[in-house]
Amino acid sequence: MPGSRLSHSGVASVSHAEMNDADPLALSSDALVRLLGEALHVGVSAAPPETPEWWQDPAFPYVPVSFVGRGGSGFVWKASRRDGRGYVGLKLVPFRSDPVRLRQRWEDECAALEKIQHRNLVALADHGPSPDGLSGWLAMEWIEGDCLGRKLQKEGRLSFKDVMAIVPQAIAGLSALHKAGLIHRDIKPSNLLLETESGRLVIADLGIAVDLGGDPDQRVTRTSEHALTPGYFPPELLQSASRPTALGDQYSLAFTLWQLLTGTMPLGAFAKLHHLCKCPDTLDAVFRKALANDPSNRFPDLEAFGQALHQAELGLPRPFLYLGIMMPLLVGGIAFLVTRPEPFPKHFQSGRISSPDSQRHFSSIEMTLEKTGQIRARIRTTSLHPLFGFAGKCRIAFRDSKGATIRQITTPSYGVNGRFIFGSPHDRVDKWEKAIPPEDAARVHSVHFSSTTTGWTIEERARDNRRAFENDLKKIRNGASKGM
Structure with a gap:
């Protein structure tokens, strides 16, 4: 098709020499179908490639279990840790087709994942280059669930209730990314993962994310060289002078949510939202504002977009919708x-x-921070496993208003047994106090909690539980003999 081609990753690329300055959405239906045909399947279905031989080396810490799919910047497997401590998402990024550029893109993705931690952003566990230097790998937290792209393929569309349930999480993850100075640039259904057990939404694939604090001339994917998914990226990126902004992620998120709700893409002269799905008619104005071709006509930030969606979800009349947004502010x-x-x-x-x-x-923490830096916490540690307990430690990261870490501390280890094991309870509550410098306390804007790994093997846990059980039996026998 004139005006598009497939890049090495399977994502359609668009050059400015092939696009005119007219409205990029004013294309024929056939052209749009050809342009978007590949985009609908990127990251959702792909033939499994061969795993590298060096992954079989016992020194490599992960063992591939099953192929997951292809993303915009590499291939992903489910892999188990060789030390038996669960699973990771193992991503391989080949450099062969463009070694300098693709290696830099891989390094940028690792840097982006290392820069920020958030429950709605996929966490980086480890990364490194291949022995021959022709590819790079990343080990990320494994999300037991499915991507919304595959869910969309199976169901055609999602319910209004299900889509609105993920909106606050998507906005929270992207807002955290923006506060850290990063732009995702590739929001689409296949990059949104939904954890089955908890319903947690996780944003994945930062392979083409942009660090706004970096040198624009050193960015791997410049504005004139789009490695973006057609349809989902904002129209302004078709202009040579345009730079990626957070307003572009707002457009991509609105585009994605519209597709999840309706099973269609908001291209050209698209119908009103409430004509395509069961939802309040006030939502249509909110989506059209977020999908405006001119970025200056969109919401000022994602929080404002989320606030407008929430107000519209309540079905308020349109004049009260804008009043409801502005008055609280x-x-x-x-x-x-x-x-x-x-x-x-x-x-x-x-x-x-x-x-x-x-x-x-798992653990949970309720914490109070005083002006003096004094910390008072109530820590609850729970094991739902019938046999194995664990020693629960939590890492607490104090962050400033920009998301930068000020200080990190770790709680003591609080041990609990499995539900059917005698000894310490399987659900305990402890009080804990600590202090940080007052000048650090004054800068604290948010707190990130995470659980630290215990490093115990299954055999060590079983041995520890057996000891606890034997000690309890001794106490019972000693008490019985004294009673006699």
Whole structure:
């Protein structure tokens, strides 16, 4: 098709020499079908490639279990850790077709994942180059679930309730990325993973993310060389002078949510949303604003987009929709400028923090931070496993308003047994106190909680549980003999 070609990764590339300055969405239906045909399947279905021979080396820490699919920048397998501590998503990024550029893109993805941790962004466990230097690999947290692209293929569309349930999580993950100075640039259904057990949404594939703090001339994928998925990327990137911005991610997210709701893409003169799916008619104006061709006509940020979606979800009449968006912002701004209330004490809650060893082992923390830096925490440690317990430690990262880590501390280890093992309870609550410098406490804006790995093998856990069981039997026997 004139104006597009497939890149090495299977994603259609578009050059400015082949696109005119007219509205990029004003294409014929046949042209759009050809342009988007490949995009609908990228990352959802792909023939499994051969695994590299060097992955069979016992020194390599992961063993591939099954092929997952192809993303915009590489191939992904489910892999087990050789030390038996669960699974990872193992991504291979070949460099052969363009060694300098693709290696830099891989390094950029690793740097982006290392720069920020958030429950709605896939976490990086490890990475490294191949022995021959012709590819790179990343080990990321394994999400037991499915991508929304595959779910869309199976079901045709998602329910309004299911889509609106993931909106706050998608906005939270992308907002955290933006606050860290990063732009994702490839939001689409196949890059949104849904964890089956918890319903957690995780944003994946930062292979073409842009660090706004970096040198524009050193970026691997420049504006004139799109390695982007057609349809999902914002129209302004077809202009040679355009630079990626957070407003582009807003467009891509709105495009993706529309597709999840309707099973169609909002291209050209698209119909009203409530004519395509069961939803309040007030949602249509919100989506059209986020999908505006001119970035200046979109919402100022993702938080405003999310607020508008929430108000529209309630089905408020359209005039009250905008009033409902502006009034809280106006009142809140005036109250802050006039009163500037003392921010302390600050209260934080972790929610459920699953152990890297097992989803059945988890902790939760309720924490108060005083102006003096004094920390008071209530830590609950739970094992739902029938036999194996664990020693639960939590890492607490204090972050400033820009998302940068100020200080990290680790809680003591609180051990619990399996549900059917005598000894320490399988569900315990402990109080813990700590302090950080007052100057650090004054800068704290948010707190990130994560569970640290115990490093125990299954054999070590079983041995420890047997010891606890034998000790309990001795106590029972000693008590019985004294009673006689």
